[in-house]
Amino acid sequence: MVVLEKAPAKINLSLDVLHKRNDGFHEVEMVMTTVDLADRIELTLLDNDQIKVVSESRFVPNDERNLAYRAAKLMKDYFNIRKGVRIFIEKNIPVAAGLAGGSSDAAAVLRGVNKLWNIDADHDKLAEMGAQIGSDVSFCVYGGTALAKGRGEKIKALPSPPPCWVVLAKPSIGVSTQTVYQKLNTNKAEHPNTQAMIEALENKDFEAICANVSNTLEGVTTKLHPEVNQIKEKMSEAGADAVLMSGSGPTVFALVSQDARVHRIYNSLKGFCPEVHIVRMLGNRETTC
Known part of the structure; x- marks a missing residue:
């Protein structure tokens, strides 16, 4: 079984940093929206209990350093899944660019293994779990246009911008x-x-x-x-x-x-x-x- 997911880049229409929090993170208010530059994520079901990350890009790590790997591991552990997944990442979003490429890949894996492993969690649950991986992952689970607050995990949907x-x-x-x-x-x-x-x-x-x-x-x-x-x-x-x-x-x-x-x-x-x-x-x- 194979599941395909798109992982679109995001841009910040506005990004405000209010103050540093007691937990070491910064309190933010960000208005973000997705654009149609996207990585392509292909998830293949494995019978053996492992996570494999594959990419033709030399900038993509294949272990715990990769947010996509961590997303799959989090879902496996939380829902006690005994099957595995091969994650192929076709990288189109520039790396370390401020476009949330890694976070969007992780969000795509959360959505994808949710289908692949028949977990049936809703988007709100996936976004809640995404906050454990990275500050932009919760937004990327939903995509679209939103206000993100807290350290980025509190998401409120906004109307989409006019086409441009x-x-x-x-x-x-x-x-x-x-x-x-x-x-x-x-x-x-x-x-x-x-x-x-x-x-x-x-x-x-x-x-x-x-x-x-x-x-x-x-x-x-x-x-x-x-x-x-x-x-x-x-x-x-x-x-x-x-x-x-x-x-x-x-x-x-x-x-x-x-x-x-x-x-x-x-x-x-x-x-x-x-x-x-x-x-x-x-x-x-x-x-x-």
């Missing part, structure tokens, strides 16, 4: 999320107007969405990696309606309403940035397991 193009650009650098959070001073950082972004989504107001994109972590990452600001400048000069870094970076995205501008922005980045993708927003939640 998204240009993603990742420079050839890696960013340590841990380092970015360690260097963040929440008292001095710029904070988004999260409520304004929520209202813009509720009103399907593309201009208001563009006016309110904001990321508290951006100032830290751009000091460490000036390339991020250079990408933002190129996108703006080429006609993007809004530009913002996603997550802790280094990927930058542009929101673009007019078809004619999309390839102008894409072409302005080719040669400067090794990974550039033109995608659309998905926006809608998963509805079934």
Whole structure:
């Protein structure tokens, strides 16, 4: 038996870090939405009691370091499953990019083994379990558009954004999320107007969405990696309606309403940035397991 799952990337329309919590995590408020750049996850039932992770990408570990592996292990242990799974990951989302590729893979495995092993848990249960794996996994279980609070595990569905193009650009650098959070001073950082972004989504107001994109972590990452600001400048000069870094970076995205501008922005980045993708927003939640 084989189960196929898509694991879409996410972007942060807004990301606010409020303060550091007593448990060592940071309290956040994030408005996130999925885009149609996705990893492909193929899950094959194994009779023997093991988890195998396979990928053609050299950046994908095949053991406990991989969130997809940990997702399968968590489900096996929690539901006392004695069968195994082979997890094949076709990697299309850039690694360590601020696009939740690893978290989305883990969420896809939670959904997939739920079917493969006939567990029949609902999405809320899977999202609750996903919070044990990583801060973005709960959101990725549902996908669509949502407000994430707490350390990212408290999810409230939001209306999807109006249709538009998204240009993603990742420079050839890696960013340590841990380092970015360690260097963040929440008292001095710029904070988004999260409520304004929520209202813009509720009103399907593309201009208001563009006016309110904001990321508290951006100032830290751009000091460490000036390339991020250079990408933002190129996108703006080429006609993007809004530009913002996603997550802790280094990927930058542009929101673009007019078809004619999309390839102008894409072409302005080719040669400067090794990974550039033109995608659309998905926006809608998963509805079934």
